[in-house]
Amino acid sequence: MSAFSPADQIEKAIIDEAKAQAKKIVEDAEVAARQLTEEALENAQSNLAGWAARRKQMAQGTGDRILGKARNDAHMRVMNAKAAMINEAFQQARKQFEKERESAQYKTFLKNLITNAGIQIGGGDIVVLVRKEDQPIILKITGLGTAISKQAGQTTKVSVGKQAIDAIGGVMVQNKEGNITVDYRVETLLTQVDVKYRNAIAKILFPIEVKTEKPRE
Amino acid sequence: MSEVLNGVQKAEAEAAKIIEKAQSKAEEIKRDAERKIRETEPNVRSQLTEEITALQQGIEKKAQTQAKTILAKADNEAAAIEEQAKKHIKKTVDFIVSAIYSFGGAAK
Structure with a gap:
């Protein structure tokens, strides 16, 4: 036999049912809340995925740019070191050439330059311009006109211009009219040597190849 | 009988409070x-x-860090190039001077 009266049992049933309903209301609310917050998180992650990917790509790009610049700078440092040494060789060659201006080889050199220039001009009346110091040398050279006439096929008369050239050596040769000039000044020849023999000079100066960090394409 | 009814009404009132609390x-x-x-x-x-x-x-x-390494390596290479060039500069100077003279080679 129950300890509760029928009235008590009815009251208890009402309360128990209310408690069960209350429990369900709270549980349903919790489930719904959980689902909504999970969905919100998934949506947010999905919405921001592209943005995050772009930011990561930018970060990677920054690293690539730093490395790219370093490779370029490294390449330039090595190239500049080579260029500086080649320039140094040219400077020393210039000084060495200046020391040789009293030699017989230099006199022959001037004679041959004038002859070659005269032939290029095509002979005729030609004027030779040289340094003031070289003018007596030129005046002593004989047979220039004959040599040029023979090759150019035209009677040639060579005269030394009064105007001196500003150069470390060599000659400038003009026709009488002054509209054709062959520039054989040593400075000009040095430039031509640089252009023509740059690779050969580099091979002599740097016979052992030093591995360099080349910039990536 | 009214006692029972009274009890049920009280229970229902309490139940309503429980539900209201849960809804809240x-x-x-x-x-x-x-x-x-x-x-x-x-x-x-x-x-x-x-x-x-x-x-x-x-x-x-x-x-x-990698950039520093690359640049340090380049500086070492530049120094090695300079050292190497110093050993061969005399030969190079002779070559350049002879190249200048070659422009005044024998007239054709």
Whole structure:
């Protein structure tokens, strides 16, 4: 036999049912809340995925740019070191050439330059311009006109211009009219040597190849 | 009989309070969830920003370290090139001078 009266049992049933309903209301609310917050998180992650990917790509790009610049700078440092040494060789060659201006080889050199220039001009009346110091040398050279006439096929008369050239050596040769000039000044020849023999000079100066960090394409 | 009815009414009143309390609790849960949902995207963005910033700093630091190594190596190479060139400069100067003379080679 129950300890509760029928009235008590009815009251208890009402309360128990209310408690069960209350429990369900709270549980349903919790489930719904959980689902909504999970969905919100998934949506947010999905919405921001592209943005995050772009930011990561930018970060990677920054690293690539730093490395790219370093490779370029490294390449330039090595190239500049080579260029500086080649320039140094040219400077020393210039000084060495200046020391040789009293030699017989230099006199022959001037004679041959004038002859070659005269032939290029095509002979005729030609004027030779040289340094003031070289003018007596030129005046002593004989047979220039004959040599040029023979090759150019035209009677040639060579005269030394009064105007001196500003150069470390060599000659400038003009026709009488002054509209054709062959520039054989040593400075000009040095430039031509640089252009023509740059690779050969580099091979002599740097016979052992030093591995360099080349910039990536 | 009225005693029983009275008891049932009291029970029903109490039950209504229990339900009302539960509904209030459910509303509170719903409000909390809505607040969390509003904060979700900014929170995720903030968290991702922190992660990406750390990643970027890591990438930059690594790149800077590698860049220093590359440049130090280049400086060593430049120094080696200079040393090598000093040993061969005499020969090179002779070559350049003879190349100048070659322009005044025998007339054709």
